Amino acid sequence: MESEEWSYEQLSDEIEAMCRSKAEEFRLLGYEYVTGKDIWDCVSRNYYKEGRPALHKLVNDIYSLKANSYMNYLTIAAYRGLNV
Template sequence: MDEKQQFEVWKEDMEPVLTSKVEEFHMLGYDKATKDEIWRCVTERLRKKKTYVPFYSFTDELLNLKASVYMTWLTVNSYKEPEDWFREFEESEK
């Protein structure tokens, strides 16, 4: 079963779940959580799996995403970002 994942096809169907998850994170104090970031977090985690992920498993992953996992993902991705932030900081000091 070597099917290619097509998560983007499911994004519109997942809109209510994403909205719910954003509201949950906002209630927990993570006010800057967005639908796009949560979507990226879940899809990047699932793309690493070697097997095909069916729709119901994807929904389950999204519904069970913990704030700690999301925050860890944000932290790791902030380190992966290019170092443009430092360049912008240096330019603003000039």
């Protein structure tokens, strides 16, 4: 089986689409003001310490994000005075 190479632009577009999809899911749950960028900021917060994750981990982190984890992230960011 031949592995397919993805360009940075293709991956960026796909990751952005996944984050938008997750934001739409949260909006269906009643979190009206969530954007794809908000999802990315929440998911990627640990990548600064760990470095770039494997693609499968990144996809899993986005699609397995729970609303409760997202709200905890927002609460902690608010306490720290971060503009989220």
